[in-house]
Amino acid sequence: MNIPERTIERLSIYYRHLYYLAQQGTFNISSRSLASIVGEKPETIRKDLSYFGSFGKTGSGYVVNDLKREIAKILGLEQGRRVAIVGMGNLGLALVGYKGFEMLGFKIAAVFDNSLNKIGKKYRGRLCHNIADFSRIARQEGIEMVILTVPTEAAQEITKLVTGSGIKALLNFAPVHLNVPKDVRVTNVDLATALKSLSFFVSRR
Amino acid sequence: MNIPERTIERLSIYYRHLYYLAQQGTFNISSRSLASIVGEKPETIRKDLSYFGSFGKTGSGYVVNDLKREIAKILGLEQGRRVAIVGMGNLGLALVGYKGFEMLGFKIAAVFDNSLNKIGKKYRGRLCHNIADFSRIARQEGIEMVILTVPTEAAQEITKLVTGSGIKALLNFAPVHLNVPKDVRVTNVDLATALKSLSFFVSRR
DNA sequence: GCATAATAGTGAAAACATTCACAAATGAAT
DNA sequence: ATTCATTTGTGAATGTTTTCACTATTATGC
Ligand SMILES: NC(=O)c1ccc[n+]([C@@H]2O[C@H](COP(=O)([O-])OP(=O)(O)OC[C@H]3O[C@@H](n4cnc5c(N)ncnc54)[C@H](O)[C@@H]3O)[C@@H](O)[C@H]2O)c1
Ligand SMILES: NC(=O)c1ccc[n+]([C@@H]2O[C@H](COP(=O)([O-])OP(=O)(O)OC[C@H]3O[C@@H](n4cnc5c(N)ncnc54)[C@H](O)[C@@H]3O)[C@@H](O)[C@H]2O)c1
Numbered sequence: 031m032n033i034p035e036r037t038i039e040r041l042s043i044y045y046r047h048l049y050y051l052a053q054q055g056t057f058n059i060s061s062r063s064l065a066s067i068v069g070e071k072p073e074t075i076r077k078d079l080s081y082f083g084s085f086g087k088t089g090s091g092y093v094v095n096d097l098k099r100e101i102a103k104i105l106g107l108e109q110g111r112r113v114a115i116v117g118m119g120n121l122g123l124a125l126v127g128y129k130g131f132e133m134l135g136f137k138i139a140a141v142f143d144n145s146l147n148k149i150g151k152k153y154r155g156r157l158c159h160n161i162a163d164f165s166r167i168a169r170q171e172g173i174e175m176v177i178l179t180v181p182t183e184a185a186q187e188i189t190k191l192v193t194g195s196g197i198k199a200l201l202n203f204a205p206v207h208l209n210v211p212k213d214v215r216v217t218n219v220d221l222a223t224a225l226k227s228l229s230f231f232v233s234r235r
Numbered sequence: 236m237n238i239p240e241r242t243i244e245r246l247s248i249y250y251r252h253l254y255y256l257a258q259q260g261t262f263n264i265s266s267r268s269l270a271s272i273v274g275e276k277p278e279t280i281r282k283d284l285s286y287f288g289s290f291g292k293t294g295s296g297y298v299v300n301d302l303k304r305e306i307a308k309i310l311g312l313e314q315g316r317r318v319a320i321v322g323m324g325n326l327g328l329a330l331v332g333y334k335g336f337e338m339l340g341f342k343i344a345a346v347f348d349n350s351l352n353k354i355g356k357k358y359r360g361r362l363c364h365n366i367a368d369f370s371r372i373a374r375q376e377g378i379e380m381v382i383l384t385v386p387t388e389a390a391q392e393i394t395k396l397v398t399g400s401g402i403k404a405l406l407n408f409a410p411v412h413l414n415v416p417k418d419v420r421v422t423n424v425d426l427a428t429a430l431k432s433l434s435f436f437v438s439r440r
Numbered sequence: 441g442c443a444t445a446a447t448a449g450t451g452a453a454a455a456c457a458t459t460c461a462c463a464a465a466t467g468a469a470t
Numbered sequence: 471a472t473t474c475a476t477t478t479g480t481g482a483a484t485g486t487t488t489t490c491a492c493t494a495t496t497a498t499g500c
Contacts, residue, residue, distance in 0.1 A: 033293035035432075037265040037433055038431075038432045038435050039428055041429070041431075041435075042425075042428040042432060043412075043425070045438075046410055046427065046430065048426070056275070058428075067412065068412055079258055084344070104435065104437060105431050105432075105434050105435045105438070106434045106437060106438030106439075107431065109290050111245060111434050111437070113430070116350075118440055120328070120332060121329045123329070124325040124326045124329040125347040125426070127325060128325070128426070130410060130426065130427045131427055131430065133427075134427050134431065135434075136427075136430055136434075143362035157289075161323070165302055172350045175430070175434070175437065176431055176438055177430075183252075184258055197438075198437060199433040199434070199437045201426075201429055201430055202409060205251055205335055207248075207272065207273055207274035212238060215433060215437075216434055217429050217432060219424065219426065219429060220247075220248070220335070221247070221330070221335065221336075221406075221424065222247070222249055222251065222335045222338075222339050222341075223244055223251070223379070224244075224422050224424060225246040225318070225336065225339075225341055225382075225422035226246075226250065226310050226312065226339065226405055226407055227243045227244050227247060227310075227379070227422060228380055228404040228405075228406060228420060228422055229311045229312060229340075229341075229404070230243050230310045230311055231247075231404060231420040232311060232316070232380065232403060232420075233310070233311025234311075
């Protein structure tokens with residue numbers, strides 16, 4: 031079966047809110063209530079879940095903790111994936127301390143740069159490595175995913191380096207289309223584009 | 236006619252690359268070449284453009300500068316939209332200096348916080364205002380869009396404040412679904428979600 | 441000027457995603 | 471026990487987006 035791209039994105043969002051709900055001690059939740067929290071329709075949630083199994087109970091909905099665990103399993107969050115950030119500039123610096131990542135099962139296990147001003151320094155307790163050592167350290171640290179926050183000009187070159195070291199998943203902030211082997215997945219975060227889409231909306235009003 | 240959401244996002248991406256191409260002095264480009272630069276299919280580009288008119292020339296493609304101008308017109312980028320950032324923390328600080336925004340026709344015209352440590356200080360040459368003065372200053376500065384980088388707990392409250400002051404477009408980084416009047420548009424940038432989607436892909440391999 | 445190649449634009453088809461609507465299960469109240 | 475309300479899970483219907491496949495037009499080389 032083919033699972034819609036958007037379903038995966040939504041599952042992530044459900045997961046986060048289930049996390050909060052569990053913290054608050056909520057035990058049960060219906061697709062209806064969850065929908066109103068996450069801003070979706072109840073049937074969307076049920077359909078999304080139905081691709082992976084059936085986790086609810088007719089009449090009473092879902093057990094928050096169970097559903098949370100199931101989604102973690104689906105998204106592969108159980109084992110605490112290890113992530114590297116490459117590029118300790120403005121953005122890399124903001125991201126390295128972001129609690130939202132760790133909270134949800136990601137571990138920023140290493141950070142890299144190519145500037146002598148940054149290599150050897152500590153950022154939020156993490157030693158900044160020389161990008162030249164990526165391959166060795168990534169293996170050593172068990173890095174599976176890379177967050178790319180280098181200047182646009184360097185992005186393709188670094189992509190080649192990290193995919194060459196066996197990385198199969200990249201979260202890219204540089205506003206450029208990265209060419210990668212086809213077993214590598216890239217997600218682009220394009221803030222200027224997000225703003226421009228909003229701008230379109232503003233002009234339409 | 237209904238224009239696909241994704242079309243608008245892609246137009247933004249085309250725009251950026253046309254900007255680079257123009258800078259490099261490229262005069263003409265075919266949908267095929269542009270497609271390979273932006274990572275889409277040629278027919279996707281042609282179809283996207285066809286919603287708004289016909290801008291190319293059979294046999295030779297598009298004139299880079301003309302197409303760039305047309306897309307700017309479509310997205311409402313011509314007049315240089317004025318944007319405020321609310322929340323001068325880690326992320327707000329990274330964004331305030333981001334050249335990518337100004338380059339593409341956005342002006343960060345004001346920044347806000349509620350902390351006495353930040354109000355009155357300058358960030359990249361911009362005076363940080365008290366969020367309590369938002370309404371007045373937004374009017375004064377002609378703010379049309381807001382980038383929201385406040386802690387999650389404050390996001391809904393600030394949303395109420397800024398939409399109450401007439402803002403109709405929000406770029407939200409807090410991992411929460413914002414309730415807004417229905418003539419207000421919110422785009423959520425959810426980095427943890429982006430990572431989780433990647434994680435799903437990694438587990439599937 | 442003619443043949444050939446390149447390319448835009450676009451209906452129609454196919455693929456994909458959301459929403460509807462209802463059966464079946466469960467829970468709550470009496 | 472029976473009734474009524476709630477809620478899931480899911481086929482089917484509907485809606486949306488992408489891709490195909492073709493026509494018409496322009497450019498190029500001879
Ligand atoms: N700052 C923002 O708000 C923002 C927003 C959206 C997108 N971006 C994009 O994110 C990327 C980074 O932005 P930034 O503002 O943090 O830039 P920056 O210049 O502050 O940081 C870039 C960092 O990458 C390092 N670097 C350069 N070449 C490298 C290489 N070959 N290997 C390893 N490290 C290298 C630099 O030393 C620097 O520390 C850019 O592509 C930018 O367009 C930035
Ligand atoms: N740091 C990251 O890398 C990152 C990544 C993704 C998402 N986010 C999200 O972005 C938001 C901001 O993150 P951050 O790391 O920059 O947080 P931060 O704590 O560094 O900054 C928040 C800023 O908002 C200000 N603030 C608090 N309440 C306010 C109010 N009522 N009005 C105006 N200003 C107020 C604070 O004074 C502070 O300067 C959070 O919701 C976070 O979850 C952050």
